[in-house]
Amino acid sequence: MDNFTFFNPTKIDFGKGKEQVIGQHLAEHGIKTVLLCYGSERIKRDGLFAVVSKSLAAHRVELVECGGIVSNPLLSKIRDAITLARATHVDAVLSVGGGSVLDSAKAIAAGTLYDGDVWDLFIGKGSIKAALPIFDILTLAATGSEMNCGAVITNEETKEKFAIQSVHCFPKVSIINPELMQTISRDYLVYSAADIIAHSIEGYFTASVQPKFHSRMVEAIIGTVIETTETLLINPSDYDARAEFAWAATQALNGLIYSGTSGFSYPNHMIEHSLSALFNVPHGAGLSVVIPAWMKWYHGRNPAQFERFARTIFGVATAEDGIAALEAWFDKIGTPTRLSQLGIQQADLAATIENVLGNASYFGVADIYTRDVVTTILTSAL
Amino acid sequence: MDNFTFFNPTKIDFGKGKEQVIGQHLAEHGIKTVLLCYGSERIKRDGLFAVVSKSLAAHRVELVECGGIVSNPLLSKIRDAITLARATHVDAVLSVGGGSVLDSAKAIAAGTLYDGDVWDLFIGKGSIKAALPIFDILTLAATGSEMNCGAVITNEETKEKFAIQSVHCFPKVSIINPELMQTISRDYLVYSAADIIAHSIEGYFTASVQPKFHSRMVEAIIGTVIETTETLLINPSDYDARAEFAWAATQALNGLIYSGTSGFSYPNHMIEHSLSALFNVPHGAGLSVVIPAWMKWYHGRNPAQFERFARTIFGVATAEDGIAALEAWFDKIGTPTRLSQLGIQQADLAATIENVLGNASYFGVADIYTRDVVTTILTSAL
Numbered sequence: 118m119d120n121f122t123f124f125n126p127t128k129i130d131f132g133k134g135k136e137q138v139i140g141q142h143l144a145e146h147g148i149k150t151v152l153l154c155y156g157s158e159r160i161k162r163d164g165l166f167a168v169v170s171k172s173l174a175a176h177r178v179e180l181v182e183c184g185g186i187v188s189n190p191l192l193s194k195i196r197d198a199i200t201l202a203r204a205t206h207v208d209a210v211l212s213v214g215g216g217s218v219l220d221s222a223k224a225i226a227a228g229t230l231y232d233g234d235v236w237d238l239f240i241g242k243g244s245i246k247a248a249l250p251i252f253d254i255l256t257l258a259a260t261g262s263e264m265n266c267g268a269v270i271t272n273e274e275t276k277e278k279f280a281i282q283s284v285h286c287f288p289k290v291s292i293i294n295p296e297l298m299q300t301i302s303r304d305y306l307v308y309s310a311a312d313i314i315a316h317s318i319e320g321y322f323t324a325s326v327q328p329k330f331h332s333r334m335v336e337a338i339i340g341t342v343i344e345t346t347e348t349l350l351i352n353p354s355d356y357d358a359r360a361e362f363a364w365a366a367t368q369a370l371n372g373l374i375y376s377g378t379s380g381f382s383y384p385n386h387m388i389e390h391s392l393s394a395l396f397n398v399p400h401g402a403g404l405s406v407v408i409p410a411w412m413k414w415y416h417g418r419n420p421a422q423f424e425r426f427a428r429t430i431f432g433v434a435t436a437e438d439g440i441a442a443l444e445a446w447f448d449k450i451g452t453p454t455r456l457s458q459l460g461i462q463q464a465d466l467a468a469t470i471e472n473v474l475g476n477a478s479y480f481g482v483a484d485i486y487t488r489d490v491v492t493t494i495l496t497s498a499l
Numbered sequence: 500m501d502n503f504t505f506f507n508p509t510k511i512d513f514g515k516g517k518e519q520v521i522g523q524h525l526a527e528h529g530i531k532t533v534l535l536c537y538g539s540e541r542i543k544r545d546g547l548f549a550v551v552s553k554s555l556a557a558h559r560v561e562l563v564e565c566g567g568i569v570s571n572p573l574l575s576k577i578r579d580a581i582t583l584a585r586a587t588h589v590d591a592v593l594s595v596g597g598g599s600v601l602d603s604a605k606a607i608a609a610g611t612l613y614d615g616d617v618w619d620l621f622i623g624k625g626s627i628k629a630a631l632p633i634f635d636i637l638t639l640a641a642t643g644s645e646m647n648c649g650a651v652i653t654n655e656e657t658k659e660k661f662a663i664q665s666v667h668c669f670p671k672v673s674i675i676n677p678e679l680m681q682t683i684s685r686d687y688l689v690y691s692a693a694d695i696i697a698h699s700i701e702g703y704f705t706a707s708v709q710p711k712f713h714s715r716m717v718e719a720i721i722g723t724v725i726e727t728t729e730t731l732l733i734n735p736s737d738y739d740a741r742a743e744f745a746w747a748a749t750q751a752l753n754g755l756i757y758s759g760t761s762g763f764s765y766p767n768h769m770i771e772h773s774l775s776a777l778f779n780v781p782h783g784a785g786l787s788v789v790i791p792a793w794m795k796w797y798h799g800r801n802p803a804q805f806e807r808f809a810r811t812i813f814g815v816a817t818a819e820d821g822i823a824a825l826e827a828w829f830d831k832i833g834t835p836t837r838l839s840q841l842g843i844q845q846a847d848l849a850a851t852i853e854n855v856l857g858n859a860s861y862f863g864v865a866d867i868y869t870r871d872v873v874t875t876i877l878t879s880a881l
Binding site for chain 2 (some may be wrong): 118119120121122123124125126127128129130131132133134135295328329330333334336337338339344356358360361364365368373376377496
């Protein structure tokens with residue numbers, strides 16, 4: 118096992134009705150005015166906004182609205198929100214939504230206290246020295262952002278989807294109420310399943326140091342995601358399945374399964390970020406296309422681990438059968454496995470490959486993910 | 500899944516040589532003088548004390564020595580240490596040792612800032628409102644104390660082994676260097692294995708709400724402990740096995756596998772605490788005696804989970820076969836499975852039963868663990 122430091126100070130308040138105590142959490146942190154970030158106006162129609170407003174009011178916390186955050190969240194919106202946060206002198210940021218809203222909230226929290234353009238923080242021109250305190254009520258379980266210190270934002274001008282990571286960006290409190298996730302569409306449920314699996318397998322397959330304990334924990338997460346997704350597709354209101362799905366999502370990217378692993382990369386995310394940045398496909402849908410194609414290209418580099426995956430997750434013997442089983446499972450639950458299902462055609466490949474090569478430089482893996490390799494993977498996904 | 504709050508702010512600094520940076524961690528927290536708690540003088544002979552002293556000196560942190568803490572740590576020692584801590588105006592407590600030293604450090608840290616006798620905090624006469632900051636260098640992996648906020652102390656006058664738990668008792672920083680654990684005796688290795696398994700199974704078998712995801716994580720921990728213990732018995736200097744063993748120990752009792760579970764109790768610990776309190780047996784050795792006896796009595800109350808355990812951990816079909824397999828594994832690695840191996844005879848049973856009944860009241864499970872039940876369990880362990 119490699120040396121590591123593990124530190125995760127986010128408080129998770131998990132369960133039914135927990136959104137009602139958001140005001141109390143903010144008050145305990147001395148917050149007076151909060152920037153309330155959200156996506157569509159749906160939270161006003163379904164009553165969540167009213168619950169949150171009431172809880173904030175009960176604890177004398179003022180709110181400044183910042184709605185309209187889209188999935189694959191955009192840099193321009195972050196910049197506008199930072200201007201708003203500064204003008205209104207908010208002393209915290211509250212995300213009510215899924216990973217896109219929360220990632221935006223993190224970028225806003227860091228950018229508000231950064232003396233320069235927030236994109237500097239994504240491209241290494243500046244570093245995060247502080248951030249407004251971040252709180253969130255999670256309405257979609259997938260990204261793990263509720264218990265980590267990272268955020269991914271798309272620069273729509275440069276078509277770059279890049280990340281920040283800073284100890285200042287751990288949420289102070291994340292509220293996870295699986296009941297709030299019961300109305301998620303069937304599509305977003307299966308995309309989320311693909312996203313959680315992607316978070317779990319990047320290190321599992323690519324790490325040069327991957328302890329068996331960690332592989333076992335990854336398998337616990339993937340087994341849970343597979344089982345609960347199937348349950349939820351039949352019965353979306355199964356609370357326990359929704360809760361296990363959500364908590365598995367959190368565990369997949371809170372640092373635990375990566376503690377002590379090393380030499381890993383995020384190739385599936387790296388490739389998918391280009392699909393999102395160029396074609397605005399849902400992140401999880403892009404991942405379920407990339408993963409099988411990447412696995413088919415990669416498995417010979419780590420055959421024992423691919424055989425382990427095949428055996429423990431699907432009860433089949435060979436690496437190839439394990440990959441086929443995962444692809445078949447994606448097909449079965451209805452998340453895409455082909456670029457064509459995302460509306461991406463042969464004619465789009467050249468631009469996609471260029472974008473992926475840019476990401477490969479950014480991720481420091483340009484020596485492995487050469488033009489030939491990226492072409493091979495993307496072509497096999499057509 | 501039940502509602503829960505998960506919060507674990509301990510920073511883990513894990514790996515080779517990490518004890519050398521303890522001074523830096525203390526300095527980052529503004530510590531000027533620290534009470535250095537330890538057990539035997541072994542840390543002076545093996546060089547660890549010198550490494551720690553040097554690191555503290557390099558960061559201008561003064562140290563006050565508090566050695567001589569024994570396993571099954573004693574209240575009298577805690578009281579003396581609190582007097583010392585107050586007299587020397589230390590502003591933190593540093594444990595260098597295993598769970599007994601660390602649990603003592605926690606009790607000292609809380610007791611120093613409590614205006615009254617520290618035992619009040621164990622019996623509900625007082626509550627922990629603050630504690631000195633706690634740091635530790637772990638030299639034995641078993642109790643999980645390095646990443647939780649609990650501590651267990653024996654009152655040698657009343658023969659009670661009771662616990663405290665407070666958010667103020669999370670260590671600020673825990674240093675886990677598996678290299679420091681390579682010289683642990685064969686006996687203490689196998690006792691530790693039993694302790695970790697005990698932490699894992701209490702909730703697994705007794706919880707009325709036990710999500711499958713959590714069962715999977717428990718199985719990941721137990722599988723790791725079984726495999727790495729066997730490796731370490733053959734090759735005590737296998738670093739990776741030592742590291743996985745240690746990290747599994749931490750995960751077994753840092754709150755993760757209990758998050759969202761409910762209705763559980765700690766019957767094996769409850770019974771074992773009487774053995775430790777009365778006969779000063781090593782905690783893990785007591786547990787490996789209690790566990791099979793308790794399982795034989797209990798399994799009919801949760802047959803599906805016992806069958807799951809049998810199948811996933813030992814690849815056998817029935818609850819009885821799973822219990823037998825665990826007992827056989829304890830025998831194989833050389834941790835006791837009979838009270839007689841601990842020097843406890845039939846004649847000692849009456850006093851033991853009385854003590855366990857006292858614990859059952861303390862744990863709030865006196866309705867289940869009646870005199871008849873406790874007699875049945877202990878008699879079958881003779």
